[in-house]
Amino acid sequence: MIIPSKRSIWIQSVLALSGMAAAPLTFGTPFFTAVVLGAVIAESILIALILLDGLFLPGPKSLAVRRSLQGRFQENRTLSIELQLEPIDARGKRRLRYTIYDDTGPYFRVDAFPLYCAGRAPFAVSYSATGLRRGVFRFAEVYVTVRSVLGLALRRFRLSCEDDIAVHSELPPVNGEFIAAQKRIHSVSGWQRRAAPGGEREFYRMRDYQPGDEPRRIDWKASARSGKLITREYEKEQKQTLFLVVDMSRWMALRSGQRSLLDEALSAALMLAGVASSRGDSVGLLAYGSEPHLFYPPARRETAALSAAVCSLTPEDRSLHLDGLASFLGGVLRNETILVLFTSVPHEEGIEDWVRFSKRLSGSHRPLLVLLENDETLEILKESPLEEIRRLSRRNNLFPLPDIPDLSADRAGAQQLATFHYLKEKERRLRFIAGPRAGIVTATRKGLNLSVLSEYLKIRFASTF
Structure with missing residues (x-):
């Protein structure tokens, strides 16, 4: 489309x-006709120049555009x-x-638009974008406004440039958490792991020298x-x-802050x-x-x-x-697999179903059940007095809180203490129901990664030694 420019x-x-x-100054004089004729001629010349300038501007058939990413998108x-x-x-x-x-659509944040460039094609312009949520998004078109050096006319058009842009799940840093969890596990178990020459074996024990060593x-x-x-x-x-x-059920669509419980589960x-692959383990995934x-x-x-999948x-x-x-897993897994299941269970009957499911698997595998709590429930827990917390627990069929004598709304840190006791008591009761072979973790997004990583490492190292 050709339109007049501001100039x-x-x-x-x-x-x-x-x-x-x-016109009023020359009305009734011989100059009036000349003024009107001059104005008409000037307008006609200007319109002709605008059209001529616009006709020589490139359109959608004169340019092509390609989009390239300098890496891989990840949430935030x-x-x-x-x-x-x-x-x-x-x-x-x-x-x-x-x-x-x-x-870019609504799921990317871009602060640099519009992009300006003066020159002759071919050329390249770049901008920075932030992916706001996980998914695959279609970038369909690029909008271009072009103006000549004279600047009498503009031409606006769209160039087709279809790309499916994948935004991968946010991957939390694991190095510090991994080391800290290992230290806690080893300090409890008493094992001191040292790499042998060649790096292929692990230290087992000290013993007296024997001929042939x-x-x-x-x-x-x-x-x-x-x-x-x-x-x-x-x-x-x-x-x-x-x-x-x-x-992948409907309960995983619950929000945890700005993200869904499914997003949190996929990140964890x-x-x-990544941790298992770094140790040379085999990894499988089922949604x-x-x-x-x-x-x-x-x-x-x-x-x-x-991550791409x-x-x-x-x-x-x-x-x-x-x-x-259960039938699907029974057909694809061999014995002694560390099986980590991410889910959210908002009612007590669902908990019982998962416990029975874990007991079925614990004979052949080592299941770890990860229960995600949404932030909305915990915000109410942190901001409510004790009686309101109990009403909330009953309304959501959640396990009731243990007695916390020093809990009061006006005491600093009391709400955080209530939340901590709530999750730990829920986890303790679930562990008691499920038995010793099935690990259980209940956590929010803030404590999810470290809790899951620590529990996984306990299971893994317990099976190694």
């Missing part, structure tokens, strides 16, 4: 005002996107002024202290199989997959609601592949089919 509108306004001012992370404009005909090669918008296995410091040769004994660390199950699942949505059998795989997952509007899930 041409100002020129037209000046000409019109000049004609309006000169900023990434650079580059738009490359290529000329198709002679009009596309002119030196012009461009104003550019990209069709390799000299490099001798611990000379321990030998000097004891006065006899001491040998380090190592055992090969067993590789594990981790299988992640993410509930991918974090565990299941009333039916399977995504299935990756256990294998050595990169976390990036799993879960981008488009959305919760169902139906409940979880636990019997179908």
